[in-house]
Amino acid sequence: MEAQRIGRKEREYLAHREEILSSAEKVFAAKGFFSTTMSDIAQEAEFGTGTLYKYFKSKEELYFTLIDEKIEEINHLVQAELSQKTSSIERIKKVLGLQFDFVERNRDFFRIYISERNRFEWTIKDDLGKGTHEKMVAYIHLLAEVMNQGIKAKEFKPLDPMDLAHAFVGMVNSFVFEWLISRDTYPLISKLDTVLEIFLGGAKRMERRR
Amino acid sequence: MEAQRIGRKEREYLAHREEILSSAEKVFAAKGFFSTTMSDIAQEAEFGTGTLYKYFKSKEELYFTLIDEKIEEINHLVQAELSQKTSSIERIKKVLGLQFDFVERNRDFFRIYISERNRFEWTIKDDLGKGTHEKMVAYIHLLAEVMNQGIKAKEFKPLDPMDLAHAFVGMVNSFVFEWLISRDTYPLISKLDTVLEIFLGGAKRMERRR
DNA sequence: ATTAGAAATGAATTGTTATTCAAAAAATGA
DNA sequence: TCATTTTTTGAATAACAATTCATTTCTAAT
Structure with missing residues (x-):
């Protein structure tokens, strides 16, 4: 097993990233790629729209x-x-x-x-x-x-x-x-x-x- | 067989419609529904963009x-x-x-x-x-x-x-x-x-x- | 040749949404 | 507490494309 050298910051960053991914999963599944807007995903994940772009370069x-x-x-x-x-x-x-x-x-x-x-x-x-x-x-x-x-x-x-x-x-x-x-x-x-x-x-x- | 009571006008209308459909087929196949624009199709079919709407209500x-x-x-x-x-x-x-x-x-x-x-x-x-x-x-x-x-x-x-x-x-x-x-x-x-x-x-x- | 009507046109309108960014909020630590 | 840094925010921007419609072009009958 890899010893996991990750501080709280890193951990929280990853948790947020996961949060976004799983919200996106829900929305994309329901409406498809093109009908899903970034702000749909942001709402589902309870983040601001802009925040998503700190985690992913694009839709x-x-x-x-x-x-x-x-x-x-x-x-x-x-x-x-x-x-x-x-x-x-x-x-x-x-x-x-x-x-x-x-x-x-x-x-x-x-x-x-x-x-x-x-x-x-x-x-x-x-x-x-x-x-x-x-x-x-x-x-x-x-x-x-x-x-x-x-x-x-x-x-x-x-x-x-x-x-x-x-x-x-x-x-x-x-x-x-x-x-x-x-x-x-x-x-x-x-x-x-x-x-x-x-x-x-x-x-x-x-x-x-x- | 149905006796075909269609004048030239009707015939041309249908021919144009077919023309548009088959151009659309080509373009949609190449780029998918969302990336295909109406003007792409119009160009392929050699019609103006507006003309398509005489034949079909929407994309x-x-x-x-x-x-x-x-x-x-x-x-x-x-x-x-x-x-x-x-x-x-x-x-x-x-x-x-x-x-x-x-x-x-x-x-x-x-x-x-x-x-x-x-x-x-x-x-x-x-x-x-x-x-x-x-x-x-x-x-x-x-x-x-x-x-x-x-x-x-x-x-x-x-x-x-x-x-x-x-x-x-x-x-x-x-x-x-x-x-x-x-x-x-x-x-x-x-x-x-x-x-x-x-x-x-x-x-x-x-x-x-x- | 003229003209009324039909058909075609593509520039302008309108709506949409990905992405950005200046400002606000939160976290940090002195 | 307060200054500094980090993170979040959502309104503003910018690009794009579906649809409309005033204008032009074509058609055919007189």
């Missing part, structure tokens, strides 16, 4: 910081899980559970993330957005590696690992999205078996053994 | 009109295909082929659509957005019905048809997205077998027959 930096930090969090969780050695199928199950659990605990964030994931608007133009996009890609590659090992171990069919990864996250995101918009709140976890069943075993009913 | 109406018309187009194609009677698996294959083909022929549009699909920003606030959202939902229900029939016919596993539909579109969208951002242009159709293989048969390698 966009605030936005992408928010996203980046959460993506890193989930990436680390997944990476930790993957350091355990078990079968690939077991890994996929664990990752999915982790994912769903994380989503349930971060509903607001995922309203932002899911919208962001497929946005072309800035991956091109904006350096901030580019970093975020790279982290998303890194996540896919992490999964592709699991798929790759699974293929080598003959657990998975010999398909392109990237294709498998894309298929997997596509399905997962689809269920996450549905859960996010659903009025009646069922636990997302309740879909875990369904997702696994379809991803691993497919939709087609097996022929009666002949 | 948002223009945007959603664009999306709605294309969604209806694909919805009709799929519906036509589904009126054929074959097995459910066959139907899924056909629909997927149709989809991929349509995407390839409407690359610009799908950059917009994919971004739009998961956006919360207006489903709530905006009436225009609401209509679009409903069309997307209708599409899912169309698929769910296919799944449902497949289940009844013992072609598919007895899972929730909606879950199957979500899993399917999730995978499809994921591949579409990848294709959209890919620099090197492979034909999207080349992924058709992979998608079918995974959706129908799953990722898991079957046990050696015991």
Whole structure:
């Protein structure tokens, strides 16, 4: 463990920063990036508008910081899980559970993330957005590696690992999205078996053994 | 066939409208809704800015009109295909082929659509957005019905048809997205077998027959 | 060729909001 | 307590872009 050499000042600064980030999360989730104003966020966090700029250079930096930090969090969780050695199928199950659990605990964030994931608007133009996009890609590659090992171990069919990864996250995101918009709140976890069943075993009913 | 009772005037009006829509498609696809200005679109279409307002009440109406018309187009194609009677698996294959083909022929549009699909920003606030959202939902229900029939016919596993539909579109969208951002242009159709293989048969390698 | 009416135009209007910054408040410490 | 430094503040600035509308350009019938 790093010895934490931070004085009160530093600590308070960071606390305020967190405060702003989590208020921003709430507001962005509710209204989206463009309809959210800096003064919305300031009000939610009970700071003056100008104060936000002591902590973040711009609205966009605030936005992408928010996203980046959460993506890193989930990436680390997944990476930790993957350091355990078990079968690939077991890994996929664990990752999915982790994912769903994380989503349930971060509903607001995922309203932002899911919208962001497929946005072309800035991956091109904006350096901030580019970093975020790279982290998303890194996540896919992490999964592709699991798929790759699974293929080598003959657990998975010999398909392109990237294709498998894309298929997997596509399905997962689809269920996450549905859960996010659903009025009646069922636990997302309740879909875990369904997702696994379809991803691993497919939709087609097996022929009666002949 | 409806006898077409439209004079030149009407025809020109509609032609101009199309012109604007297709220019808008190009610009929105490149820069996203918020970064696109009405004068961008006007320039692309070689009209004055004010002229656009003779055809569409607002920027948002223009945007959603664009999306709605294309969604209806694909919805009709799929519906036509589904009126054929074959097995459910066959139907899924056909629909997927149709989809991929349509995407390839409407690359610009799908950059917009994919971004739009998961956006919360207006489903709530905006009436225009609401209509679009409903069309997307209708599409899912169309698929769910296919799944449902497949289940009844013992072609598919007895899972929730909606879950199957979500899993399917999730995978499809994921591949579409990848294709959209890919620099090197492979034909999207080349992924058709992979998608079918995974959706129908799953990722898991079957046990050696015991 | 003239003119009434239709259509197109783009400069001016209006509203919005990110960002700045001079002033006020709070914290510090002598 | 009071002077100094740090932090917060929110009104003022500045930029931008959707929409409007008075004017111009085009159309077609006489």
